Amino acid sequence: MDPGQVAAVAAGTSAFGLDLLHALTATPDGAGRNVVVSPAGLASVLGMLLPGARGATAEELAKALHTGLDPRQYALAVGAPDGGSRAGGDQVVLRRSDDLWTQQGLAVAPEYLDTLAAAFDTGVRPVDFAKDPAGARRSINAAVEKATEGRIKELFGPRQITADTRLALTDALYLKAAWASGFKPANTSERPFHRLDGSTPSVSTMSRTGALRYAEGSGGIVGEPWQAVELPYAGGGLAMDLIVPAQGGYTAFSKGLDQAQLDRILGGLDERSVDLTLPRFHFDTANDLVPALRSLGVKAAFDAPDFTGITGITAKEPLGLGAVVQKATVEVNEDGTVAAAGSGAGVAAMAAPAAPESVQLHIDRPFLFLIRDTADGRPLFLGQVTDPQAS
CATH class of the missing domain: 2.30.39.10 (Alpha-1-antitrypsin, domain 1)
Structure with a gap:
């Protein structure tokens, strides 16, 4: 990876984190509570999703993430720092794991899988969302709990993984770090x-x-x-x-x-x-991030999604972003810091669009008109009609 791209993505992730924090603390209730979020964790999940997005869905995700990079390059950059882990004996442990969970038998585009493998060292973990959503949810939550040393439990709630879920993307981040120079307990x-x-x-x-x-x-x-x-x-x-x-x-x-x-x-x-x-402090935060992402301009992914880069344009079921969740915890004491975060996104089958209903238009009242060049959109004439019989 180009170090400049990695640095740019890091700066963008920091800006995204500030946006997220502002969104979560915008209400009087949110402003008065402790909040901890993992911008890197959520950026990883959305970075796994971005290469499969197209059109406005991709544009809005990229804008929220503060990136102008090609989706594959963004994924490679966001997955690059520390290779997902760092260890310094007993002094510093930093681990990150990313997973793609898919419905058994779902055909996923090879190009999409190649990107996730190259960027996040992620393979496919098949589960049966359709027939056993509760079992699939238990498997996903158990993997995140294990990756975070038991600090993050029940990342997805029962209503966030359903029989309509077709994919889930997760990031688990765990940090245990001692201060370079600690605080003496006697001084507390x-x-x-x-x-x-x-x-x-x-x-x-x-x-x-x-x-x-x-x-x-x-x-x-x-x-x-x-x-x-x-x-x-x-x-x-x-x-x-x-x-x-x-x-x-x-x-x-x-x-x-x-x-x-x-x-x-x-x-x-x-x-x-x-x-x-x-x-000293120790607290947990659990957030449904859909409202926050919507406030940051990510709307098409939920309302008019285009994730054809994941399953291809001929897929039988259109896919849309459903749940986006994060749980995080942080503990700071005389020895150092222990922090963990689980981030997840559920991608579900969307109902096929309904056939448009017929409409009726009886122009029996004043109206405007526009004559324009459809090649470049230039308005050649623009006017209003308030009385068709007037000369």
Whole structure:
């Protein structure tokens, strides 16, 4: 893979992640809850789907993913980083696995399978959605649970895999990483934490002082003051970045944060001596991502889908995107971080389009008219008729 394409896809995935986070926190209920998403996980699932999409379906998916690459090149780039896994002894473990689950006997286009094999090292795992959707769902969920060390259970719910499902695409991501320099448990204490609603509970808070990459600023696109710090994991290849708006400024800052601003914040990190406190946290998030994707402009995949690149244009059943789900978990403590995510998309057989009903048009009222060049669309004449008898 061209390193430039891999870097471009990484930046696009980051922008996609910000879009996703904004969509999930756009409501008052969403804005006030903890949220963790895996942009890389969902980008992988949609990256597996994209080579099979055509027309507006492909265009909308590509736009949401912030990519202008050919679908095959995008798949190769999104599947390229770390080869799906990274290990550093007991210090850092990063594993990713991608699977394509298909209805037994479904004919899948060889070109589509070749792309998935080259990009994601993914073969076909046949199940019988039509006759045993519950059994198929159990198999898929069990594979994701195993790949995430038991952290992600029941990725797909009972109504998300049905007898109409023909394919399911899944990504499982698991990370266990120790800090390069950990927090001493003896320094952990109860400290106040200021919630958005104004309440101030005491929470278990870690503490350390030392050299870390740090930045601060205000103004710019977001306009709110902020501080940022980077906590590296062992081995130097991974890090956690924390961005902290000033008290009272979180809502405005988070809504205004875009990829350009994020790039400026991370680009400004420089080594400083930092007296840092950080609450311990551990929570899970489960999201039905269909509404979020729709808000990002992915509509044709659900409403007027064209996935003929998966099964070919002569397939008996048209396919459409159904469920898109993600479950994620993150735990941060004195030793480091354990995080996992399962992402999935179900592709179902769509009902054949109904024959159009006959219509009636009696022009018995004022009307507009247009005379145009159909080759280039130029309007030659445009007018209205309010009285046919008038001269």
